[in-house]
Amino acid sequence: MASKRFVLPLCIALSLSACQSTKEAIAKEQTQPIWTTQQPTSEYLTYGVGSASHIANRTEAQLAAQESARLAIAKQLNVEIEGITQVTQSQSNGDFSYQVDEVLYSQVPSIKLQGVKIEEEFYSRQNNTAYALASFNKVxxxxxxxxxxxxxxxxxxxxxxxxxxxxxxxxxxxxxxxxxxxxxxxxxxxxxxxxxxxxxxxxxxxxxxxxxxxxxxLTFSISSKLWGLENIRNQLAESLTKQGLTVVGDSQVADFQIDFSVDFQDVKRNNTYYVFANSSLILLENSKEKAHVSTQIKAASSFENMAKANAEEKSAKMLSKKLTMLIIDSKI
Structure with missing residues (x-):
């Protein structure tokens, strides 16, 4: 009978001890690291904190949090890089070489981050949220x-x-x-x-x-086999000059020759004049075709002359822009 009195307190003690251990384990698991709310800073490392909530599969949630942390680092670096390049790009000298530099710079792919490490992870059962802390070694x-x-x-x-x-x-x-x-x-x-x-x-x-x-x-001359396109020829010369190209007169010997043509169609509807223009441009070197561009535009105005002028200006700008990009992209 005495042995039963000893067994009962022992069972109660073990039960209380187990409950206490379980509570401590739960408390320990739910202690949220400070980095989940306060991103660490370092002179040598860039940190990123990512999270993913309400994803049923815990493994998938952790992977999503890791990716979010990597993106957080990339976002920090991209924002700062954009701040640097905006200053550089504002320093234009207005010539073709500057135009080339800016276009080619914009075509260079963004530098991919390599060496990003996942330092720590935490999963909150209470919030059903996975957290990840990533670091990037700047040095x-x-x-x-x-x-x-x-x-x-x-x-x-x-x-x-x-x-x-x-x-x-x-x-x-x-x-x-x-x-x-x-x-x-x-x-x-x-x-x-x-x-x-x-x-x-x-x-x-x-x-x-x-x-x-x-x-x-490099010099460019502009001509057209069609009559009555002097106005758009001047528009094209002006637009190419704004792109930084050197346009010379027909009497001068140029490195490249530009031959263009435009076909206009006029339509009037409800007191509005519409002009549809199909234009094309051929770039020649020593009478050999090196590039060909074409464009279709539409212009409208309450005045017939204004609609025609708008169509000429739009065509000239589109042709000059396409030609400039072909030259820069080495497609001639």
């Missing part, structure tokens, strides 16, 4: 970026314009300009990572000047 990435820039400098200096015709030389020049655009974007990225701007070697500056001088030396 290590900065070192790799600097090596890439040095290699680009070597490639730029080694590259040369070796084409025989102006169109071939133009392709060579654009290829080197693309390397310079890559260097510029990598340098912006290196600066964003806290490494400062890596000075451009004088040899690279000299090569860039050679390219710019060549681009600015």
């Amino acid at each position: 290590e990435s900065r070192m790799h970026t600097e090596l890439d820039i040095r290699q680009l400098d070597e490639d730029i200096v080694k590259a040369n314009i070796s084409g025989l015709t102006n169109s071939e030389k133009l392709k060579d020049a654009m290829a080197i300009k693309r390397l310079i655009a890559k260097r510029r974007k990598a340098n912006d990225y290196h600066r964003q990572l806290g490494g400062g701007s890596i000075a451009t070697p004088q040899s690279v500056k000299d090569k860039d000047k050679i390219l710019n001088d060549f681009l600015q030396s």
